[in-house]
Amino acid sequence: MKEYLLLNLRALKGRAYPRVVGGTRELSWIFFDTILPLLTVAAYVFVYQYLGSLAQGPQKEYIGQFVGYVILGGAMTAYWMNVLWSMAAQFYWEKEIGNLQLYMIAPMSRMAVLGGMAVGGMFYTTVRAVSTIVIGVLIFGVTFSLGPPIYLILVFLLTLIALYGMGMLFASLYMLYGREAWHTSSLLTEPIYLVSGFYFPVKYMGAIVAVSASIIPITLGLDALRQLMFTETAGIHGFLPVEVELVALAVLSVLFLFLARHSLRFMENLGRKTGRLTMRWQ
Amino acid sequence: MNYAVETKDLTRIFRVKKRRRRRSESKGSEQDVTALKDVNLRIEEGELFGLLGPNGAGKTTLIKILCTLLLPTSGKAYVAGNDVEKDPYPIRRIINMVSGGETSGYGLLTTRENLWMFSQFYGIPSKEAKKRIDEMLEAFGIWDKRNAKVRTLSTGERQKANVIRGFMTDPSIIFLDEPTLGLDVNASRTIRKFISDWVRETSGRTVLLTTHYMMEADELCDRLAIIDEGGIVACDTPRNLKKTVSKASSLMFEADYLRDPDKLKGIEGIQNFTYKHNGQMNRTLLTFIVEDESAVADIVSRIVEQGAKIHSLEKREPTLEDVFVSLVGKGLA
Ligand SMILES: Nc1ncnc2c1ncn2[C@@H]1O[C@H](COP(=O)(O)OP(=O)(O)OP(=O)(O)O)[C@@H](O)[C@H]1O
Ligand SMILES: [Mg+2]
Numbered sequence: 001m002k003e004y005l006l007l008n009l010r011a012l013k014g015r016a017y018p019r020v021v022g023g024t025r026e027l028s029w030i031f032f033d034t035i036l037p038l039l040t041v042a043a044y045v046f047v048y049q050y051l052g053s054l055a056q057g058p059q060k061e062y063i064g065q066f067v068g069y070v071i072l073g074g075a076m077t078a079y080w081m082n083v084l085w086s087m088a089a090q091f092y093w094e095k096e097i098g099n100l101q102l103y104m105i106a107p108m109s110r111m112a113v114l115g116g117m118a119v120g121g122m123f124y125t126t127v128r129a130v131s132t133i134v135i136g137v138l139i140f141g142v143t144f145s146l147g148p149p150i151y152l153i154l155v156f157l158l159t160l161i162a163l164y165g166m167g168m169l170f171a172s173l174y175m176l177y178g179r180e181a182w183h184t185s186s187l188l189t190e191p192i193y194l195v196s197g198f199y200f201p202v203k204y205m206g207a208i209v210a211v212s213a214s215i216i217p218i219t220l221g222l223d224a225l226r227q228l229m230f231t232e233t234a235g236i237h238g239f240l241p242v243e244v245e246l247v248a249l250a251v252l253s254v255l256f257l258f259l260a261r262h263s264l265r266f267m268e269n270l271g272r273k274t275g276r277l278t279m280r281w282q
Numbered sequence: 283m284n285y286a287v288e289t290k291d292l293t294r295i296f297r298v299k300k301r302r303r304r305r306s307e308s309k310g311s312e313q314d315v316t317a318l319k320d321v322n323l324r325i326e327e328g329e330l331f332g333l334l335g336p337n338g339a340g341k342t343t344l345i346k347i348l349c350t351l352l353l354p355t356s357g358k359a360y361v362a363g364n365d366v367e368k369d370p371y372p373i374r375r376i377i378n379m380v381s382g383g384e385t386s387g388y389g390l391l392t393t394r395e396n397l398w399m400f401s402q403f404y405g406i407p408s409k410e411a412k413k414r415i416d417e418m419l420e421a422f423g424i425w426d427k428r429n430a431k432v433r434t435l436s437t438g439e440r441q442k443a444n445v446i447r448g449f450m451t452d453p454s455i456i457f458l459d460e461p462t463l464g465l466d467v468n469a470s471r472t473i474r475k476f477i478s479d480w481v482r483e484t485s486g487r488t489v490l491l492t493t494h495y496m497m498e499a500d501e502l503c504d505r506l507a508i509i510d511e512g513g514i515v516a517c518d519t520p521r522n523l524k525k526t527v528s529k530a531s532s533l534m535f536e537a538d539y540l541r542d543p544d545k546l547k548g549i550e551g552i553q554n555f556t557y558k559h560n561g562q563m564n565r566t567l568l569t570f571i572v573e574d575e576s577a578v579a580d581i582v583s584r585i586v587e588q589g590a591k592i593h594s595l596e597k598r599e600p601t602l603e604d605v606f607v608s609l610v611g612k613g614l615a
Binding site: 008011012015017018021022025026057098101102103104107110269273275 | 296297442
């Protein structure tokens with residue numbers, strides 16, 4: 001048992017390594033991962049500032065508050081992208097390169113490999129997220145009013161766990177289906193930005209959309225983070241009470257990790273049966 | 283005692299879905315490819331066992347099943363006594379696999395970093411792993427490439443690194459799928475020597491190797507199975523295999539270009555027969571395996587009948603190639 005745990009920790013470290021080293025050897029990510037995404041965020045900020053200048057009374061105030069919300073949304077996008085493209089879809093590349101079959105014949109858990117990708121990518125993702133926030137503060141003058149730090153940390157961690165659990169679930173699809181799964185990732189990019197409330201509070205999507213979108217951990221995670229980082233407006237723009245969202249995130253974490261584990265096993269067996277596990281060029 | 287590898291009536295069929303061409307064919311039709319058919323094989327611990335067969339014979343399919351990457355369609359396969367279907371985990375702990383032409387790892391890592399990464403998937407403590415890697419880089423003569431990015435390595439250098447990747451985890455059973463594919467004489471020799479030293483160095487180590495180089499199979503393997511179209515057609519030591527054709531002898535003729543060499547097929551006493559045209563020299567090379575040398579007279583007269591002159595005749599000791607030809611009815615190359 002202890003030996004198995006140690007093996008998987010080493011495996012995780014091993015797979016995280018190329019990610020970490022890769023970032024220092026190829027510096028183009030600084031541009032693609034930090035500057036480019038900021039443009040989208042900035043576009044929304046300008047739109048809100050313009051709308052704000054037209055509006056009056058409480059509406060003017062609301063719109064001003066949305067600037068901070070967009071900045072936070074932009075920061076969390078980084079994690080969403082990391083899960084979708086650098087972890088879930090990664091199994092597709094690994095198969096093309098020929099690495100996947102070597103992962104599969106190794107005694108490690110498949111979740112350790114995926115965990116390694118996640119952890120390895122975390123550093124750069126965090127750099128991207130933090131740089132978005134810093135620019136929000138410096139250029140757009142966003143001010144925060146923070147809630148209890150323990151809640152903040154808990155929400156952030158649970159959001160990440162649930163999110164990466166979900167990524168592992170997607171990865172199991174990539175293990176067998178290459179290009180088909182690829183389309184899923186595209187589908188999960190822009191539409192998810194919209195319904196998960198990356199650019200404005202999810203509450204305003206209406207209850208039905210908001211509840212449906214909550215299956216994606218980033219929805220509730222982002223809503224809770226906004227309530228905890230802009231406490232003054234939490235009562236106005238928040239979707240559900242933070243405590244409820246915290247419990248929901250915990251449930252999602254367990255659920256996704258459980259599903260991922262089973263789905264990975266199921267897909268691996270299906271792949272062994274059909275021969276797709278090692279089939280390239282799909 | 284368990285066999286290192288044992289298969290019982292092992293069969294693997296691939297379902298290949300054909301894409302719909304016309305609307306009227308409402309369902310895509312399916313076509314089956316039988317890659318392995320009722321394969322029975324027993325490899326003992328400590329053996330260096332070879333699988334020899336032409337392209338598409340089913341060698342890689344068999345290796346994939348034994349490496350737990352593919353399930354049998356029917357029949358059983360055991361590695362060190364563990365069922366590949368039910369108990370893949372204990373198998374994965376004691377095996378490794380290297381295939382020819384593989385491009386594993388990440389191009390932006392160095393040779394050493396890549397190897398270290400793979401060692402971590404087997405839970406080898408870093409220090410120990412690095413020591414083994416350095417020793418093996420030295421042994422394979424690519425020590426000077428230790429800090430080169432993998433994407434800059436030549437085919438031969440990369441394949442040596444792949445072989446190191448397989449052996450550094452100290453497996454009890456290693457599967458090598460055409461490990462010397464596309465390598466020059468020196469690189470192949472280094473790898474071959476390493477393999478045969480490795481298996482003899484410590485008892486209980488087993489190698490299953492596929493190849494379609496006759497020399498490699500002959501020189502390296504304790505025992506060989508000849509596989510063709512998914513079935514084992516013979517299994518013995520290279521020596522015994524050669525004995526089966528030694529009653530027969532192998533005759534090589536060099537004649538003028540023959541328009542219709544297939545006409546020579548029907549001659550009595552011929553066990554098997556292949557030919558090659560050499561367009562440049564305007565000659566045809568014919569190889570006959572004959573049970574009885576009195577067939578020579580017939581062969582000569584039939585060649586002459588076609589209006590060709592015979593330039594040379596040579597009798598050889600049988601090689602594995604001859605065994606192969608006599609069993610499979612075609613050459614390997
Ligand atoms: N995933 C697959 N789907 C369909 N057919 C397959 C699949 N994998 C292999 N085959 C077929 O099974 C047969 C055996 O293939 P295999 O790769 O085992 O041959 P091989 O002996 O390794 O040949 P080579 O010397 O060319 O490597 C071939 O006819 C091949 O086309
Ligand atoms: Mg093959």
